[in-house]
Amino acid sequence: MEFFDVGSAKKTDIKDRYDVIIIGGGPGGITAAIYAVQAGLKPLIIEKALDGGQMNNTQAVENWSGFSSISGMDLSEKMADHARAFDVPFAYNEVVDVELEGQEKAVILDNGKKLNSRVLIISTGSNPRDLGAKGEEQFKGKGISYCATCDGHFFADKHIAVIGGGNSALDESLYLSKMVRKITVVQNLAKLTADKLLQDKLNATGKVEYIYNSVVDSVEGDSQLSAISIRNVDSGNITRLPVEGMFVFIGLIPNSGFLKGKLKLNDFGYVPTDENMETEIEGIYAVGDVREKEVRQIVTAAADGAIAIYHAARSYFDE
Numbered sequence: 001m002e003f004f005d006v007g008s009a010k011k012t013d014i015k016d017r018y019d020v021i022i023i024g025g026g027p028g029g030i031t032a033a034i035y036a037v038q039a040g041l042k043p044l045i046i047e048k049a050l051d052g053g054q055m056n057n058t059q060a061v062e063n064w065s066g067f068s069s070i071s072g073m074d075l076s077e078k079m080a081d082h083a084r085a086f087d088v089p090f091a092y093n094e095v096v097d098v099e100l101e102g103q104e105k106a107v108i109l110d111n112g113k114k115l116n117s118r119v120l121i122i123s124t125g126s127n128p129r130d131l132g133a134k135g136e137e138q139f140k141g142k143g144i145s146y147c148a149t150c151d152g153h154f155f156a157d158k159h160i161a162v163i164g165g166g167n168s169a170l171d172e173s174l175y176l177s178k179m180v181r182k183i184t185v186v187q188n189l190a191k192l193t194a195d196k197l198l199q200d201k202l203n204a205t206g207k208v209e210y211i212y213n214s215v216v217d218s219v220e221g222d223s224q225l226s227a228i229s230i231r232n233v234d235s236g237n238i239t240r241l242p243v244e245g246m247f248v249f250i251g252l253i254p255n256s257g258f259l260k261g262k263l264k265l266n267d268f269g270y271v272p273t274d275e276n277m278e279t280e281i282e283g284i285y286a287v288g289d290v291r292e293k294e295v296r297q298i299v300t301a302a303a304d305g306a307i308a309i310y311h312a313a314r315s316y317f318d319e
């Protein structure tokens, strides 16, 4: 028995071996842990930062059934409390390496400790790619958003900027066009890279204008974002654009770096799985945002976690 402590007030009694080790304590990982307990298995969640993962970044979650509106932090706490009520242990460490050969899998923690399990669930999520513009950190959640489904309704009848010209930027713009007054799409290239059909649909809304060959240099405001400064990449000229919101869709970064060379990742770093959430290696599952899929939301991460455990329990523990 050993205590792990990475500065969190919480300490957990950790053993060397579990039935299921879950890397990442977001909604995917927590749901997997709850289902594991219900299947009679002993899970461990290893979380390097905060219980609840990316949910902590959203002011109000309004699409998780049971709550018409709940802050992301409250939902995170409720999910983690649910797992703790089922005696799920949490270790507050980063997984820096894995050993995936053979029946017994291993994770190596940032303190050098090695833990073993028969089944591994990778639920390390992703992070939206930042712009790197001056002032971006200050206005995150105060006019800058990275999720249209989550935050779009806060911008009803407002003029917003959408940064990015690929499929996800235009898809999200189409969704936002139902509520906002005007959208200025800022694209770093000379043309959009999104599908033509999507471009046509967005243009048909009559709410969109485009600024090409441009990147966001800085953002400004008082308590809320009120303008962005756009730099033309050819001329270097800076134009100030007053907007009431800015949505950034320049890609996500999956937290899969520690898996490189150990497990197949796609070109973007996501983990491919079959429909049971199992990866190319038996007993290794990937769930939630880190998985190769289209819809990255709390409910889909949770669903992935449930599906993975359902199949893992039957494949590897049903004697």
Ligand SMILES: Cc1cc2nc3c(=O)[nH]c(=O)nc-3n(C[C@H](O)[C@H](O)[C@H](O)COP(=O)(O)OP(=O)(O)OC[C@H]3O[C@@H](n4cnc5c(N)ncnc54)[C@H](O)[C@@H]3O)c2cc1C
Pocket (backbone or CB within 6 Å): 023, 024, 025, 026, 027, 028, 029, 046, 047, 048, 049, 050, 051, 052, 053, 054, 055, 057, 058, 060, 061, 062, 063, 093, 094, 095, 096, 123, 124, 125, 126, 127, 128, 145, 146, 147, 149, 150, 151, 255, 258, 287, 288, 289, 290, 296, 297, 298, 299, 301
């Ligand atoms: C601003 C914002 C608002 C959003 N709002 C909504 C919303 O309203 N509704 C909705 O459905 N979805 C929303 N989403 C999307 C939703 O949060 C994600 O789809 C969901 O959290 C993904 O869950 P996950 O369990 O796959 O991963 P995550 O929530 O990303 O959790 C992964 C966890 O793994 C941990 N981790 C990563 N690497 C390691 C490692 N090596 N070792 C140990 N731990 C590790 C991370 O610290 C993190 O806690 C929003 C996202 C953002 C960014």
